[in-house]
Amino acid sequence: MALSETIKAGPASGKLDHIPGHLGLPIFGNTFDFLKDPIAFHNGRREQYGDVYKVSIFGGQTVVLRGADALEYVLMDRDKNFASRRGWDLLWRLFPNGLMLRDFDDHRSHRRIMQVAFKPQPMRDYMSGLNDGIANSMRAWAPSSRFEFYPAIKNLTLELGASVFLGLKMGDDAAKVNQAFMDEVAASVAVLRRPWPFTPMRRGVKARAFLLDYFRDIIPARRAGDGNDMFSQFCRAESEDGAFFTDDEIVDHLNFLLMAAHDTTTSALSTMVWALAEYPEWQDAVREEVLAVGTEQLDFDAQDQLAVTERVFKEALRFRPPVMFIPRFAERPFEFGGYQIPGETSISVSPVLVAMSEKHWTQPTKFDPDRFSDNRAEDRSHRFAWSPFGGGAHKCIGMHFALMQVRAFVFQFLRNYEVALPEGYEARWQALPIPKPKDGLPVVLSRR
Template sequence: MATLAAPPPATEATPHTPTHWTEDRLTEADLAHIPGDGGWPVVGNTFKMLADPHAFNTAMVEQYGPVYKNRAFGGWAVMLVGADANELVLFDREKLFSSEQGWGPILDQLFPRGLMLMDFDHHRADRRALSIAFKPEPMRHYAGSLNRGIAETVKRWAGPMKFYPAIKALTLDLAADSFIGIPWGPEADKINAAFVDMVQASVAPVRSPLPFTMMKRGVDGRKFLVDYFTAETERRRKEGGGQDMFSQFATATREDGSLLPVDEVVDHMNFLMMAAHDTITSSATTLIWLLAKHPEWQEKLRQEAIAVTGGPDAQGNPRPLDYDDLGKMELTEMAFKEALRIVPPVPSTPRRALRSFEFGGYTIPAGAGVSINTHFVHHSPEHWDDPEKFDPMRFTREAEKARHKYAWVPFGGGAHMCLGLHFADMQVKILMAQLLQRYRIEIAEGYTPDWQAWPIPKPKDGLNVEFKAL
């Protein structure tokens, strides 16, 4: 069994302190009773996984079953595959799993102390404090900002274009406006560039910030943002801020009335900006591609947008989608959910076992890195008829009730369910209402982009589409 002393169980008083990720990983001997493959010497299966993680996982499940061990990125981990595994890890009834110690080796140099890198009481307290930014009144403010920003940009999108870089630029600008409350321009561009560098560094093969490496650019980007957000947090606390998300975070308080420490506000802002703009960019791109492939669904969503908003105004411009009308965009929501099923923006989720546990006939030892695979379950015939088919009707209320609760988990689940999921839903609905009332979305016959699967899925060619004015 494990030669490692088990980490202490998480308690109400467990502090948030970084773990020495590389000093206490389990060895192959600790996991000898679990089937799997260590891959090549030194690098393990790292490059196989990066080349095609979905094919790699499928092959491993076919060979070893839904519980298998794998060596990559410098250490061993145990993969738990299936909807039951998703429920075990995400719902985490017994507080067996550390999100901080799961994501830490990947993100701690770049996004330490983000909400996803917190566990148990500390996570719960900060999540409660930050949730103020997603209450109805701030969300109404964001809806107005999104309507204006999206309308202003989308009206210039007529003709052929690469959609991914266009929506990424728009989403970053929207984040600068809605999240930080600064106008689009040079300052926003510097912030956006720093975020791009940090996200790319999160899966850099070289994990040290050596000169000229992706990790060095990412670490430099983090330093720039820490300096910027620290000064801004202090300024907004003194002078007051607006209704943007950052101002809400800067003045958020815990249950005892105390403000969050400045450095924690900064880290939360860094993390949520990254999580919001990159995942929304990915999922919006997937939805555009699928609607272009399925014009019959594109037309259904167009007619829904016209019915809900009242159609274009006298000048032919789409009317804003009111915050109170978001719930009426039912078909759009179903299509978005199906896009998230087909290409989930976070394909897999790591954790670390704080205590040993049983699953699938195996004892997983304390200290083991564990990971679930959202993409695999989203494409499993066990839960989805003809899983490669685009069919938003899978997400009627009746169909959702009949399915395993953890067969669809693009936003995670349990205590770590994505805090910004309703913001993502709102942004995509407003985007669809503006786009579909202006354009017909087309792609070349037979065209299917090649997707980069990690760290967050995106089409390698940028997604070639054409927006034809209606």
């Protein structure tokens, strides 16, 4: 039967009456149930309604499309139906014009320029900055029977942001810049969206203005200099067709990039270290591999010697992906899963729901890095079975950078420390907007 014959026709008015789902409370909709436990919330809906249903979260109706096929269909977007800018509307006030908030041809031309900053030579340069920065920050980590890992790693990634992304020396204005950046990120997820006095949004808007002025003032020096940081790369980047970023574009891209890189990597490293502490056999296996490399810090060219590290990290990203849901805005009507979905509709697809699906993974709730081994290769069951970095035109531009940063961190961390969980510890994580441990992730840290 042709797909179009199986379509349950929808009203042309753009309403979603024909899409199953219940929308919960007036005004708040399903928001509280969703925030309490997003995975349980969606699994309940799927049992009731199947792979296509509507929800009402954060004040608007969204059509959820479940499964790896949905991820592929929406993210590959062969018909250019799905806008990222209006999907991620929540971020617009603080991060307008960031790469993820651009679409189609405009997005492609900006991405081409930015890609220059992620070529092999700049990546080598970032690696040496990462190695030095990690060594510097980690020096202050004193052994303790209760070391709060989450604030420590957040601080470390902030310091790397200041040095490797912005080219600031510690002591410069790094502390002021980091504070402004944290205010901005806090505002981006604030419930109250208007910048009224004394609200996080007001602080965020002020922080954004400070950061943009700060970045703009140093563009001339970065452009003229030969710095190896990402800011300098953006200032000098020229695409193959000879295009550069303007000053306004540089500051907006930089501002967005810092946000896209920071909480995601902090979250991923927290899950990774929790896993190393929870599964000492994996900690031993990763350490053995790290020690076999034989250097104090990880050389750029030695990265491919870390196959076990890679497997554990891939599993950490499957187990608890930092970006659980990816929003898009359907600009035109489309058909999916037997439904006709009208244009001007918010859409959501989800890496985490696929990562927890028995269709693609054996015992998905179990932490099991061997599922990525060549003989099991569960990640190859579908092109989008494992998609913590998204896919298609907006696939994370910092994916290799993030992998490099995690390898460089784990390398130095396991050479210098052993990590364990306190007796009787039970992990408690907040899932949204980006997973983080509710208790700061206390670990027993001892020197090797």
